Amino acid sequence: MNAPVVLGILGSVLVLVVLFELLRRRHLREKYAVLWALVAVGVLVMTVFPGVLYAASDLAGVDVPANLLFFLASMVLMVLTLQHSYELGRLEDKTRTLAEELALLRMELEGRDVDRKGADG
């Protein structure tokens, strides 16, 4: 067994174990885990059966199989960052709405306190 195979297997198994553990402890939602799991399984498959990668690069017309790997890896990272930007935007919208509602509720509550004090005195 040569070094790249060992590294590939170790890396993908590590990612899968960490994913499993994060999901089990409910630190990771399944919508994020699916993509990572696919990446880890893909790496594992390609390490154990390098023929898959060679066949794929032949099919895509890429001369150096490693280039196809780099291309796919950068695409996966881009999609993941895009997903994070999207989720971040949604979260900002939600916190904004919460902040507005909180401010209105606090004002109504303070107004009610003033009214009660006025009625007592």
Next chain:
Amino acid sequence: MPDPSDQTARKASGRAVLVVVPAWNEEAAIAATIADIRATADADILVVDDGSTDRTATEATAAGALVCSLPYNLGVGGAMRTGYRYALRHGYDVVVQIDADGQHDPRYLPLLIDLLAPMKADGADLVVGARFAGEGSTYRVSLPRRFAMRLLAGVLSRLAHTKLTDVTSGYRVANRRAVELFAAHYPAEYLGDTVESMVIALKAGCRVAQVPVEMRIRQGGQPSQTPFRAALFLARAVVALSLALIRRWPDTPSDTEPVTQTSVSA
């Protein structure tokens, strides 16, 4: 605090007016601005304190306004949507936006409100107090900024089928129809509170009109105008306008408004 009986009487007349003042660190000007509005307009005043770190909220309360303090700074868009939501829930017919720095003269208010739809037959849903429409010779801006404002005004005039000369003005009044729309959709992004909100209103079928007003010298704070900032303003204005034009907005204003939904299924 506004007198409740007073408020009910005005609501019965169909012209209950709420002045919303978005304020961010305006302790120097806010009290005078509120006093000015109270002296000239028959309206309730809601100051939305946009995460100020100074005494803005205290000063505004002491000056007799209702004060709503946002937990952190959201920008004018966030402050205004808070105001629109408050107005919608408390049954106001007209919402006025006046900046806290005192550059908007409240004496123009009756003029602006009289152009709104229920007050005037075939009136507008949103009326803007515009700076470059004749009055307001004291207001000067640099060349790139002026060009950006012309560009924005030109595009929005075409969209509105009426001549608009100053679409970045923060002096505006909205009727019930526009308030319902803005309570659900009022962007907090750059220029969202002025340009994009107007695009949203136009796309939802609201009518927009303008009234020439003279702006006064700011009572506090410094106007920020360097050539670099003006050029930056131009670039950001183009981006904001393009985004506003291509974006899709839901045409049902009540889809995020949980006013009447109070029942909880067990």
